Amino acid sequence: MPEEREIVMKLWRGDAGGGAFETYKLPAQEGEVVLDVVHRIQATKAPDLAVRWNCKAGKCGSCSAEINGRPRLMCMTRMSSLPIGEITVSPMRGFPIMRDLVTDVSYNFEVAKQIPSFTPAPKPPGGYRMSQVDIDRGQEFHKCIECFLCQNVCHVIRDHEDNKRVYAGPRFFVRLAELEMHPLDTLDRRAYISEAMGIGLCNITKCCTEVCPEDIHITDNAIIPLKERVVDARYDPVAWLGRKLLGRPAPLSAVQAARYTGAASSAARSPSARAVPASPETASSTGLPAD
Amino acid sequence: MSDQETHHYDVVVIGAGGAGLRAAIESLTTGARTALVCKSLLGKAHTVMAEGGVAAAMGNVWPEDNWKVHFRDTMRGGKMLNNWRMAQLHAQEAPERVYELEEWGALFDRTPDGRILQRDFGGHRFARLAHVGDRTGLELIRTLQQRAVGLGIDVFMECKIVRLLVDRDGATNGAVGFWRESGRFVTFAAKAIVLATGGVGKTWQFTSNSWESTGDGHALALWAGADLIDMECVQFHPTGMVWPPSARGLLVTEGVRGDGGVLKNIDGERFMFNYISPYFAAETADTIAEADKWYTNKADYRRPPELLPRDEVARAINTEVKSGRGSPHGGVFLDIASRRPAEEIRRRLPSMYHQFKQLADVDITTDAMEVGPTCHYIMGGVRVEADTAATTVPGLFAAGEVAGGMHGANRLGGNSLSDLLVFGRRAGLAAAQYALSHPAVAPTESAVVSVTEHALSFFAHDSGENPYALHQDLQETMQSLVGIIRVESELVEAREKLAELAERASKLSVEGNRSFNPGWHLALDLESMLACAFCTTLGAIERRESRGGHTRDDYPTPDPAFETINMVTRLSGGEVAVTHLPRPAMPAELAELFEESK
Ligand code: SF4
Ligand code: SF4
Ligand code: FES
Numbered sequence: 048m049p050e051e052r053e054i055v056m057k058l059w060r061g062d063a064g065g066g067a068f069e070t071y072k073l074p075a076q077e078g079e080v081v082l083d084v085v086h087r088i089q090a091t092k093a094p095d096l097a098v099r100w101n102c103k104a105g106k107c108g109s110c111s112a113e114i115n116g117r118p119r120l121m122c123m124t125r126m127s128s129l130p131i132g133e134i135t136v137s138p139m140r141g142f143p144i145m146r147d148l149v150t151d152v153s154y155n156f157e158v159a160k161q162i163p164s165f166t167p168a169p170k171p172p173g174g175y176r177m178s179q180v181d182i183d184r185g186q187e188f189h190k191c192i193e194c195f196l197c198q199n200v201c202h203v204i205r206d207h208e209d210n211k212r213v214y215a216g217p218r219f220f221v222r223l224a225e226l227e228m229h230p231l232d233t234l235d236r237r238a239y240i241s242e243a244m245g246i247g248l249c250n251i252t253k254c255c256t257e258v259c260p261e262d263i264h265i266t267d268n269a270i271i272p273l274k275e276r277v278v279d280a281r282y283d284p285v286a287w288l289g290r291k292l293l294g295r296p297a298p299l300s301a302v303q304a305a306r307y308t309g310a311a312s313s314a315a316r317s318p319s320a321r322a323v324p325a326s327p328e329t330a331s332s333t334g335l336p337a338d
Numbered sequence: 339m340s341d342q343e344t345h346h347y348d349v350v351v352i353g354a355g356g357a358g359l360r361a362a363i364e365s366l367t368t369g370a371r372t373a374l375v376c377k378s379l380l381g382k383a384h385t386v387m388a389e390g391g392v393a394a395a396m397g398n399v400w401p402e403d404n405w406k407v408h409f410r411d412t413m414r415g416g417k418m419l420n421n422w423r424m425a426q427l428h429a430q431e432a433p434e435r436v437y438e439l440e441e442w443g444a445l446f447d448r449t450p451d452g453r454i455l456q457r458d459f460g461g462h463r464f465a466r467l468a469h470v471g472d473r474t475g476l477e478l479i480r481t482l483q484q485r486a487v488g489l490g491i492d493v494f495m496e497c498k499i500v501r502l503l504v505d506r507d508g509a510t511n512g513a514v515g516f517w518r519e520s521g522r523f524v525t526f527a528a529k530a531i532v533l534a535t536g537g538v539g540k541t542w543q544f545t546s547n548s549w550e551s552t553g554d555g556h557a558l559a560l561w562a563g564a565d566l567i568d569m570e571c572v573q574f575h576p577t578g579m580v581w582p583p584s585a586r587g588l589l590v591t592e593g594v595r596g597d598g599g600v601l602k603n604i605d606g607e608r609f610m611f612n613y614i615s616p617y618f619a620a621e622t623a624d625t626i627a628e629a630d631k632w633y634t635n636k637a638d639y640r641r642p643p644e645l646l647p648r649d650e651v652a653r654a655i656n657t658e659v660k661s662g663r664g665s666p667h668g669g670v671f672l673d674i675a676s677r678r679p680a681e682e683i684r685r686r687l688p689s690m691y692h693q694f695k696q697l698a699d700v701d702i703t704t705d706a707m708e709v710g711p712t713c714h715y716i717m718g719g720v721r722v723e724a725d726t727a728a729t730t731v732p733g734l735f736a737a738g739e740v741a742g743g744m745h746g747a748n749r750l751g752g753n754s755l756s757d758l759l760v761f762g763r764r765a766g767l768a769a770a771q772y773a774l775s776h777p778a779v780a781p782t783e784s785a786v787v788s789v790t791e792h793a794l795s796f797f798a799h800d801s802g803e804n805p806y807a808l809h810q811d812l813q814e815t816m817q818s819l820v821g822i823i824r825v826e827s828e829l830v831e832a833r834e835k836l837a838e839l840a841e842r843a844s845k846l847s848v849e850g851n852r853s854f855n856p857g858w859h860l861a862l863d864l865e866s867m868l869a870c871a872f873c874t875t876l877g878a879i880e881r882r883e884s885r886g887g888h889t890r891d892d893y894p895t896p897d898p899a900f901e902t903i904n905m906v907t908r909l910s911g912g913e914v915a916v917t918h919l920p921r922p923a924m925p926a927e928l929a930e931l932f933e934e935s936k
Contacts, residue, residue, distance in 0.1 A: 062853065076583065076584070077582060077583060078581065078582020078583055078584055078585070078697075078698070079582070079583075079584045080584055080585075080697070083584040089806065089856060089857075090804075090806035090807070090810075091806075094804065094805070094806060094848070094849050094850065094856070094857035095848075095849055095850025095851070095855045095856065095857050095858075096856065097853075097854035097855070097856060098856070099378075099379070100548075100549065101378055101382045101383075101384070101386075101548040101549060101550060102382075102384070102386060102387050102548050103548070103585075103588070104387065104585075104588050104589075104693060104697075105692070105693070105696070106386050106387055106473070106476065106689070107378075107381075107382040107386050107387075107548070108382070109378065109379065109382050123696050123697070125696070125697070145519055145853075145854055146519075146853055146854040147854070149519075149854055152379070156379075156380065156493075156495075159484075159487055160487055160490075162484075164484065164485075164488035165442060165443035165484070165488075167441055167443075170441065174437060174440075174453070175440060175441075176451070176452030176453060177445075177448060177452055178448060178452050179447065179448040182445045182448065185445045186445050186470065186471070189445055189470070189476070189477055189480065190473065190476075191480075192386070192476065193381055193382075226443075229443065229445075231443075232443075
């Protein structure tokens with residue numbers, strides 16, 4: 048057993064109306080992750096401390112927070128991997144605060160509703176055949192645990208709340224890429240991706256890739272290929288809607304329709320319209336220490 | 339109904355893991371107005387933790403496989419306590435359910451000729467588990483989640499259901515819960531309810547289960563008047579992490595053994611060869627040479643003893659550790675490093691590689707893992723009718739881990755994901771049909787108010803009794819007295835301790851306000867956990883034999899008299915009572931399957 052060390056952890060406590068860091072001190076224990084310490088604080092010092100978690104194994108993506116300013120999963124961050132001294136844990140900055148470490152991530156669930164669903168080709172007699180090489184890339188995207196850390200750091204939404212109306216964000220570019228590259232899917236979403244999902248706003252800063260706990264190469268494997276694919280596509284909402292109605296049971300929802308209108312009238316779609324540095328330095332503007 | 343938030347639906351599904359999602363999809367597409375209510379965010383349920391795969395006799399790798407072989411494996415694995423009809427439906431319908439997931443976008447690992455690849459798992463005669471590396475549960479839940487969202491199902495997230503409502507005729511007509519965010523109450527008026535709330539693992543100290551596994555559905559059903567069966571049958575998965583302490587209990591997939599990993603004690607001995615019970619001797623290799631040939635030639639060789647059903651392996655590990663042959667941190671070694679190339683290990687078991695590297699600083703491609711038993715699954719659960727998943731309460735259905743019967747006294751790995759799909763679908767269908775043919779009976783205001791008043795009572799208590807401390811005491815009690823190996827004196831002691839804990843639980847005091855207050859949520863979860871712990875303990879006292887996941891030191895062998903008995907726990911005059919219920923007998927044509935191959 049190592050000698051008795053004391054942990055000093057500063058946790059953000061508060062709600063939408065405001066809050067502050069509170070300092071908790073407790074003895075260190077062997078092999079702990081940040082979430083263990085947060086739980087010990089909850090059990091012994093702050094029973095109403097709000098925190099989300101489920102699996103404690105890096106598989107559910109519930110426990111996202113910013114640890115010493117760096118967006119990470121609390122359950123996969125070992126205390127011994129952090130520098131000695133005070134540790135701060137704060138809620139994800141890219142989403143509205145609910146309470147303490149819990150944020151309102153409903154934006155992501157709204158975007159998810161708008162993604163045109165998987166639409167396979169009819170099943171041939173004897174069932175579908177796909178070779179492993181054709182699904183390797185898709186399987187990489189399916190590793191996503193929806194921790195929304197990439198959404199949290201993407202400056203397009205982190206610094207511009209308004210863009211949430213017109214921009215799907217990296218997690219959903221991964222989702223769209225997975226659909227686009229699915230060997231069985233038949234729907235052409237290219238125009239939709241460039242228009243309604245706003246992929247043009249992404250200027251490939253790669254901050255999303257850096258924080259992905261599943262090591263998904265969000266920018267290189269999903270966003271850049273998508274950008275290349277959509278470059279020539281034009282979005283004809285009427286034709287698109289027609290295809291969708293023919294191919295799928297559910298019609299375009301009111302939210303989707305409103306979203307499209309919003310997107311179409313927004314001048315902010317062009318990346319050249321805004322002065323965003325395309326260099327890795329952007330990382331510091333998101334509060335991310337360089338790795 | 340005054341200013342109380344109320345939603346009206348035909349069918350309300352509680353729980354959004356695999357079973358709940360599958361039920362909701364079926365209910366909606368059957369034409370019922372359907373709501374899905376879950377305690378966490380959508381897509382975070384414990385199903386994501388399932389690693390190994392979905393068992394389905396598709397015969398893609400071994401054409402010899404078919405539903406009868408799967409059925410027989412399931413029954414034998416469950417020590418014949420299974421509801422035969424559930425096991426039959428499960429084996430027959432699982433392949434269709436897996437192919438359906440593929441139609442909804444799932445990407446399973448492939449065979450060289452492009453079909454769904456299947457892997458070996460304990461207790462399955464043939465390689466049968468459709469899988470995606472070692473994250474099959476995530477693939478399953480995400481596919482179902484995206485399907486449900488695509489269909490436009492109404493999802494109510496982060497909502498904890500406190501009680502079901504029951505009308506004058508004893509049928510369920512709704513549920514009352516609260517939003518975790520605001521602490522405000524909400525009523526769901528429904529003609530039918532599907533429980534899909536998962537398990538009870540959080541009642542034990544070392545468990546692979548997430549915080550949600552507090553037996554809510556079991557308790558809701560019990561309180562609404564339903565029967566539970568065989569709650570003493572709890573599965574301790576043989577391989578959980580044992581170190582570091584904070585990761586203790588975390589699951590190490592059986593896929594490690596399916597892919598060639600072996601168990602060793604401190605002397606480097608493959609000890610499982612010493613624990614082959616006569617029941618499985620005919621189909622288990624008794625030399626290392628034979629066992630090692632099996633991985634590539636299943637037709638001519640018998641399977642390694644490391645792949646015996648989970649209850650057998652868990653007991654063996656327990657004995658090795660108790661006999662002083664365990665690993666430094668009180669487990670045994672699981673070694674795949676010396677058996678497979680590093681590259682293959684990383685490719686086939688990426689999450690395991692990741693998990694050990696990040697949490698324990700162990701590289702599983704060069705070093706052995708330390709593992710030991712962890713509370714994983716409850717085979718017992720709400721008593722249901724096999725074909726419809728209907729409980730004994732009209733309008734109430736149950737599917738997945740919360741339902742009992744399918745797995746008997748022990749579940750085979752891979753049979754849970756298939757169970758979710760097969761019976762999730764059946765429950766959704768039956769609930770929708772029930773709802774569409776029954777009138778709505780509005781919940782009464784007084785029924786709702788009695789639930790909300792109860793839930794709020796904890797804020798008024800000033801006992802200083804802390805929910806976290808009580809939870810810890812409950813976990814220690816169950817771990818030490820109602821664990822893998824049980825004995826009457828300890829079970830009786832547990833029953834007394836649980837009565838004391840229940841007394842303390844009724845006085846728990848909660849600090850803070852109602853908005854996202856985990857202390858309050860835990861106080862309410864503890865009610866469910868205590869109810870389940872009682873049922874498990876009472877069933878364990880009453881089942882005077884050892885069978886599957888239920889092992890009695892004082893009755894070390896199975897007793898044929900108990901093979902035909904389901905242990906029913908239900909509320910009677912406010913108390914949990916146990917009764918014996920004769921299990922439905924298997925028809926002759928199925929019974930034959932067991933005779934010819936014995
Ligand atoms: S590359 Fe940068 S701009 Fe593009 S999605 Fe990722 S974080 Fe956002
Ligand atoms: S892509 Fe990576 S960072 Fe983004 S939500 Fe998925 S797992 Fe999290
Ligand atoms: S708790 Fe599931 S990822 Fe951290």
